[in-house]
Amino acid sequence: MDTIFALSSGAPPAGIAIVRVSGPEAGPALE
Incomplete structure (x- = not known):
């Protein structure tokens, strides 16, 4: 499974x- 992000602003x-x-x-990505 990949680590993904989405901007929702x-x-x-x-x-x-x-x-x-x-x-x-x-x-860890947020640290």
């Missing part, structure tokens, strides 16, 4: 940024 100027990360290396 609104168009600029957005007040909140959302990044979705999934997969076996998701934890």
